[in-house]
Amino acid sequence: MANIKITKTQESKHSKVDWDNLGFGVYLSDHIYVSNYKDGEWNDGEIIPYGTFPCEPAMCTLHYGQSIFEGLKAFRSVDGSVNLFRIDRNAKRLNHSGSRVVIPPFDEQQFVDALVQLIKVDHNWVPRTRGHSLYIRPVVFGDGNFLGVHSSKTFRHIIMTSPVASYYPEGMSPVKILVAKDFVRAVRGGLGTAKTAGNYAASLLASEQAKKSGYSQVLWLDGVGRHFVDEVGAMNIMFVIDGTLITPPLESGSILEGVTRDTVLTLARDFGIPISERSIAIEEVFDAHAEGRLNEVFGTGTAAVISPVGQLHYNGETIVINDMQIGEYAKRFYDHITGIQYGEIEDKHDWIINIKNFD
Ligand SMILES: *Cc1c(COP(=O)(O)O)cnc(C)c1O
Numbered sequence: 001m002a003n004i005k006i007t008k009t010q011e012s013k014h015s016k017v018d019w020d021n022l023g024f025g026v027y028l029s030d031h032i033y034v035s036n037y038k039d040g041e042w043n044d045g046e047i048i049p050y051g052t053f054p055c056e057p058a059m060c061t062l063h064y065g066q067s068i069f070e071g072l073k074a075f076r077s078v079d080g081s082v083n084l085f086r087i088d089r090n091a092k093r094l095n096h097s098g099s100r101v102v103i104p105p106f107d108e109q110q111f112v113d114a115l116v117q118l119i120k121v122d123h124n125w126v127p128r129t130r131g132h133s134l135y136i137r138p139v140v141f142g143d144g145n146f147l148g149v150h151s152s153k154t155f156r157h158i159i160m161t162s163p164v165a166s167y168y169p170e171g172m173s174p175v176k177i178l179v180a181k182d183f184v185r186a187v188r189g190g191l192g193t194a195k196t197a198g199n200y201a202a203s204l205l206a207s208e209q210a211k212k213s214g215y216s217q218v219l220w221l222d223g224v225g226r227h228f229v230d231e232v233g234a235m236n237i238m239f240v241i242d243g244t245l246i247t248p249p250l251e252s253g254s255i256l257e258g259v260t261r262d263t264v265l266t267l268a269r270d271f272g273i274p275i276s277e278r279s280i281a282i283e284e285v286f287d288a289h290a291e292g293r294l295n296e297v298f299g300t301g302t303a304a305v306i307s308p309v310g311q312l313h314y315n316g317e318t319i320v321i322n323d324m325q326i327g328e329y330a331k332r333f334y335d336h337i338t339g340i341q342y343g344e345i346e347d348k349h350d351w352i353i354n355i356k357n358f359d
Helices: 059-066 087-101 108-121 196-214 259-271 282-289 328-341
Strands: 031-038 046-049 067-069 072-076 082-085 133-144 155-164 175-179 216-220 229-232 236-241 244-247 274-276 294-301 303-313 318-321 352-356
Touching: 031 108, 046 108, 059 133, 067 087, 067 196, 082 108, 082 328, 087 108, 087 133, 087 259, 108 133, 108 155, 108 352, 155 274, 196 216, 229 236, 236 259, 236 282, 244 259, 259 274, 259 294, 259 303, 259 328, 282 294, 282 303, 282 318, 303 328
Parallel strands: 175 216, 175 303, 244 274
Antiparallel strands: 031 046, 031 155, 067 133, 072 082, 072 133, 082 352, 133 155, 216 229, 236 244, 236 294, 294 303, 303 318
């Protein structure tokens, strides 16, 4: 087990937090975990107070985006302990993302140990309100200082945390989505399967434009023919057509392998819901709607868990899905997943790491 040195802050920011208005990613907790990669290896890392660090103008990541991140959450269980959900998946995905942008792998057990240590140090930052959680953001980037285009030789891994409100302060509500026609997020062979900085830069303009036109997010089509559905915003997407749960396959090579996606598919198998991981064209979605066979559409991701889509706009045509109401599938998955996360429903698949002792 890694020997993680802990230096605690002299000045906690805990009392300055407006716990009734957390928002998302506004408040950063007192401590971070930092590990450095040098001479071919990651060090054990340490836990230190959150703060600024010096950075040279030539730091390569600012120029070339050699950077990856993760997003996961810690939940306050009904008995006061803290639950981490499927973090082995995040550890694996971090390394998958890294492999695509030449960031050296980080030991998966060290990732879990570091995270558990960090949560223990900042355990009072895990909100106590049902629906709220502690968002965990690991980021790994090249920190070499040079202007040539090549991989950095040194890297930094930082894990920060942020107490966040429920994604749905007023209850879950279906959103309006614009299908992107002029922009694509990722292409086969590109960076789409990696949680790397550039993908999010690629998505910003389309998101901004969609928001200006009154939509919450964009739905991304494949980068080649722009027919097949990829993702919705930074979430995976699912359709229920004639009672079958359909979601684009990972083999498409341009979508991110969401932990929530896998969780929903696993639960669907448990529930006996037929599933189909296959390519689905946007035209097929609109046709299914016209024939009255499109039951539901929703996004899946850590932040929202499930985000029902109430409207889709494509090529001058708008369809309203399930009367703009939350569908039974969306609700069932949402209730079941959050139930496991908050310790209310049995964790049959061993998805939870439970932290009881905080010393
Ligand atoms: C993070 C992310 C997802 C969702 O992944 P989860 O592990 O379910 O949170 C989906 N698509 C993109 C592009 C993402 O960045």
